[in-house]
Amino acid sequence: MAKARKVPAIIDNPMSFCPGCGHGIVIRLIAECLEELEQDQNLIFALGVGCSSLLGGGLVTDRLHCPHGRASAVATGMKRVQPENTIVAYQGDGDAYSIGIAETINAAYRNENFTMVAINNTNYGMTGGQMSWTTMPGQVTTTSPLGRDCEITGNPLKFPELVASQFDVAFAARGAVTSPKNINKLKKYIKNGLEAQINGEGYSVIEVLSPCPTNWKLSPLNSMKRIEEELIPYYPLGVFKERKEN
Amino acid sequence: MAKARKVPAIIDNPMSFCPGCGHGIVIRLIAECLEELEQDQNLIFALGVGCSSLLGGGLVTDRLHCPHGRASAVATGMKRVQPENTIVAYQGDGDAYSIGIAETINAAYRNENFTMVAINNTNYGMTGGQMSWTTMPGQVTTTSPLGRDCEITGNPLKFPELVASQFDVAFAARGAVTSPKNINKLKKYIKNGLEAQINGEGYSVIEVLSPCPTNWKLSPLNSMKRIEEELIPYYPLGVFKERKEN
Amino acid sequence: MREIVYAGFGGQGVLTSGLVMSQVAIFKGQNATWIPSYGSAMRGGTANCTVKYGKDTIYNPAQEDPDLLLAMNGPSFEMFYPMVKSGGIILVNSDMVDCDVNVRDDVKVYKLACSTLAQEIKQPRGANIIAAAAIIKLAGDFSMEDGIQGMNDMFRKKGKEKFEAANMKAFECGFNAV
């Protein structure tokens, strides 16, 4: 029953995320999929600004630090001129859905042929835990000190659902990193997204519910519990847009 | 059976739109509604950049020329500090849906309490007829010289539908100016949008299918025919989000 | 160096009138510049362009001291007639412009019913070519043959040779009318 498991070479470096941060799990999954799809030597990352930026030091691969929120536009430029490379935009919820919503939506709208992985940790982690567009109702953050009031700030955004229902994209799903089971499912989603790209099917997005223990001021384990108990009921896991060929 | 009809004072000026342009009809309808709701002396327009800008010279009311695409953000600032005024963002399809998509979507997302009227004439009229995000498949424009190829540019955007299905807004509808009947319906939509705002129900959007004879290179009458025959089948008229109290 | 202003309503084709002139000059081995005026108002209003040509370098391509003016409508005439150089020439489209030929005593004003002529020769859209040809004649730098060849060359390069006969007819009409 044992499986040989080794962190893929492109990510086999000490990472400077906080203890228990979900970023570390997700990036490893992406690297595993790329390795399995033999794309790990054929790939360019468009990194968002946020704790994603910490990958700048850890990833052994072509990667560009994009301006905050613009990774999907940058990825568009990359893919258009280098269609044979696999392009992954790796962005946080603030990066992809708030400041970058125009570029993010437009990549989906045009069905650009790359894969976006969005780390939804319900806040701006890097800058110390401000409200983001995925912050839960009532959640206390440094810019929603009395708890998020959705009456004036809007309701948490569900991007994969929006994309799946409004645009003609290749694949859209949401996963989580709370348990081995969820992690394995998430990996399948990521792989599907990458395969869609390799096959030229178009835009794929995988959102990940991911803990930010530091800013949530919860232990890593309680952060996972929060995702299970609070986030998943609001942000359902699963595939919102299935690939056509599957 | 006769109705007394007079162009409302706030708009009773020669306008510099091209012959047969829909902008002239829509702005008159807005003015009529405002007059009927007694808001014509209590109102601020946030004008988009596009042929909307031509209203700068014609409207006898508080109005601001906003940076291209940003009228919904500007309107947000206005309404937040002056909630007792009626605020209308008047924008073209390029302004609202392309360059301004972030600000437009975010106003809907936060359910900001103002009314947006979007003139969808399937191109950038002011700058000479480039493709916009509502340009029809196959439509020839100066930047889609061989006809719009939706495979690489995406499919025409349906904003009221997107807003109605994704966000918790007060009112969303689409009308057209092709016939007296459609014009009268459109006026009801606009009135509903404004009433929603006056009652504090939140964001309202009314999109209008509107002819741009100059850039379509069609006569005013044939432009109306194009809307009836080509546009309405793709962009259905009607209310996509009904007001709650109605 | 010669400087000519072509002005009229947006739809009257004055930009093309000017282009024909510049093209004829180039065709004859001279230098030329063509510059349209365009301002903040996009809809309606007047259109105009300035053409300069000559054997020497053209420094400033913009309007400075026009030797000739083509005024295809009233507002253009009003706007530009005071700017014409002393000793210069104004050609007005008398179908649209109702002016006093003695509006300035240091300038010669010619009237030509461009639209009427165009109707007469059954080239309803040819008024601007008629005017262009008349201006070339009045400027006196090129022969009718040069003018026609230069013009044909230009339309051929634009892939519009099918209008050649019509354009030539209009050109001849205009050239001979002043």
Place this chain on the structure above:
Amino acid sequence: MREIVYAGFGGQGVLTSGLVMSQVAIFKGQNATWIPSYGSAMRGGTANCTVKYGKDTIYNPAQEDPDLLLAMNGPSFEMFYPMVKSGGIILVNSDMVDCDVNVRDDVKVYKLACSTLAQEIKQPRGANIIAAAAIIKLAGDFSMEDGIQGMNDMFRKKGKEKFEAANMKAFECGFNAV
């Protein structure tokens, strides 16, 4: 003017240690500045701040020539000990820093087991106050009473008076330990 650097791991509360010092100076009517260092790396790493105080205007609030250094962990000690002014004082948290007290012969190095002391007085989170108090003692500008009053004043203004007794205990412990 006195200049003191407080340095340690992110979680060790050195920024507060420095703040106590600056607050005591203000409380006694002096000028003071407190400036944290913050760089590109947000996660992990060391934290430090520089406090300056004195009766005169403080021009440059940033680190220049520290008279004293508090080094709560090894990396901080390594980084800052060379910068201390000749004749200056270094206080190291001997629970974390294992150093030679004679690392520099022109500087006096004191060792204090801040974390151990904190455990001993049953204030496990009080190591930074202990260190702060020890530094105040070593600097020699303020009495223990002044120090305690200044500190209490600061926490009261932050609405944290409930920790007053505990903080005082830690302060006394640190002040008396060097």
Place this chain on the structure above:
Amino acid sequence: MGDMIKGNIAIAEAAVRAGIKLYAGYPITPSTEIMEYLSKRLPEVGASFVQAESELAGINMVMGAAACGVRALTASSGPGISLKQEGISCISDEELACVVINVVRYGNGLGTLYSAQCDYHRETRGGGNGDYRCIVLCPGSIQEAVDLMATAYELAEKYRIVTVMMTEGALGQMMEPCELPDFIEPKKHPWGFDGKYTYKKIGIFDRNSMDEAVELNKKHEAIKAEEQRWEEEGLEDADYVFVAFGLPGRSVQGAVKELRAEGHKVGFIRPITTWPFPEKAFENVNKDVKGLISVEANATGQLIDDVALTIKKVIKDRNVPTFCLPCVYGIPSMKFTKEGLHKIISGEIKEAY
């Protein structure tokens, strides 16, 4: 003497007391505490706090509020201010009044979090399209920043212009004692929209750019004549005059004090407004001065341009050399400034202009 307070918090509270009715912005280190503080504080005083989707949306919300004649604020840093350039140019063009705080951080592009003054050129000359200028206030202490907050709005409103409060990362993050100002209840300006079209505006296509250019220059001249602010010392007999603003300016003051004590005839000008640049201070400079020296926290030297241009203008009868001491980021130590002088005297550092 007030309590120890963090620069960003003090500035935010000073804005509240200056009567702002709206803050709209997006977080970015080292400016974020301003918005974090206001997210709690503004609702308490009945004003609006909007966490905008981006810096760009933020400045446009400010434009909307400013158009209504109320006091509105946004704050950011580095790339965030870059994103506001179109908006700032538009607000300037519409002659609306508002305040933008730039808590400057070092670096091109994404940049760093280090404290710096690398946006000098952009803030003093406008990074948006066109010929507009913003009034630029550069406090050297938290107290000065706080005291300038109401001034920032008064100037913005007096001239219908954008005021940029250009602080530095370090000023935002440091603490020192500070007395907070009293509350002001600003009047709504007559040109603010009220929905009743009491203030008539002409449409954008009806404007006359030639006339407006004349007006713009007049306005700039008036601001230059009236609103220069600076601190100076020792100019009358100085062989060398340092010019530095903000925290470097303050550090240079200390260095000058020490240099004087050591017998060097030096003086300083600390511009508080960097636009309008304090030309009047330069008129007080010893006519036999041997050189002017800018000390600045950036890589290339930016302030030096204004120093050179201004001394050229003011001392007409000869060409006074101007030197630049850029320290890249942080606050230059007093030692740095003093050593710089010696290198200039010895000829090791050549003049920039």
Place this chain on the structure above:
Amino acid sequence: MGDMIKGNIAIAEAAVRAGIKLYAGYPITPSTEIMEYLSKRLPEVGASFVQAESELAGINMVMGAAACGVRALTASSGPGISLKQEGISCISDEELACVVINVVRYGNGLGTLYSAQCDYHRETRGGGNGDYRCIVLCPGSIQEAVDLMATAYELAEKYRIVTVMMTEGALGQMMEPCELPDFIEPKKHPWGFDGKYTYKKIGIFDRNSMDEAVELNKKHEAIKAEEQRWEEEGLEDADYVFVAFGLPGRSVQGAVKELRAEGHKVGFIRPITTWPFPEKAFENVNKDVKGLISVEANATGQLIDDVALTIKKVIKDRNVPTFCLPCVYGIPSMKFTKEGLHKIISGEIKEAY
């Protein structure tokens, strides 16, 4: 001599011939013909055309393509270029190569469609955050613009910097004869991404800003030493030297010719690069020159700053007065320039610096 061709079209075709692989941009008058032309032309040559959702997205797409080491282009005007400032600063910081065309139109904010040079300060000093500079090319004719297009890319790639092709509305809209250059097949640069991590980059948090500042200054110095471009005439004995670029520069050349013919000892410098500014040209100026005069199409005078700074630097032994003749927008007529000289000689116009 080539055929009559519109400036924007000629420039777009020249870009195609320089081997661009991607254009991404958003329409705005008077630059739009560039993108309209390329929407048809690029697919013909197997390159990508993307109509971006905004100018901001456009520059970021260009950044993506540039990161892959291929030639990419965007063009815009007025507020559209303002929206690209963050992106330009980021591309500069990443040391990628690309070309941005600014077909300058007059005005702050939404502005006008008039031809102008009002973005001079911004383009030559950077409107984004930080200390970066772009190489700025300012053609005076369609032929020169076309000839500079390949140069623009070569410079961008040689120095890994952004080149701004700063044209003017009038140059984009006018026609004159022009010979188009030959096709180039540019090599992909080794630092372009290929998916194989052949070019190693360090992460953003591992960079050393102090070292990079030194490198940045070295690069700037190298560009200043090597890449100044200008046209000049009559400098050796000139009493007055005009400085003007672009179409005003060309008009000034004509005025100088006439003034010379009338017996005035005048000369001109027409900067083709405005950054690096052609300091070397100033070294050729008559040491006894009475004044330098900038002629520029903006409201406030911008180029004048560089003229003053440069002459201050070059002629060290005295303070040469510098005058400014701003014409707001359009192309200054030769008459305007000539009258300006007379007003300067008569003392009616005072020196700016």
Place this chain on the structure above:
Amino acid sequence: MDVITVKEERCKECGLCIAHCPNEALSFSDRLNSAGYKPVQVDDAKCIKCGICYTMCPDGVYEISHNGESGGED
């Protein structure tokens, strides 16, 4: 008495009113207005004052007054 008024100067000859007039009461005149368009003219005998021309006109050419009053919904 209902009266229909035409602001000829504003007409841009687009023809939308003519196409929708239920009673064929509208046509283009032979005059040119100052903008160069041939403005509409109403055949009062045919006009039933239904207001459709007002509704369709983008340029505010029409006004219909009802017993001397004009404006508003009835």
Place this chain on the structure above:
Amino acid sequence: MDVITVKEERCKECGLCIAHCPNEALSFSDRLNSAGYKPVQVDDAKCIKCGICYTMCPDGVYEISHNGESGGED
């Protein structure tokens, strides 16, 4: 033979692996690594080499080699 390796220096003491190990084979050690964390230790007797710890660990601490080979899906 399956072998589990622990890169102690990378461990940040988050505890996610411990919580999910199906056989309670993991615990924190008493040592401090250079970042100041107490890294995990494996009780080899209890460990069934299921790889769950690898799956959960955000910091690449674990490697499990299978008959001397490591990596990839099986």
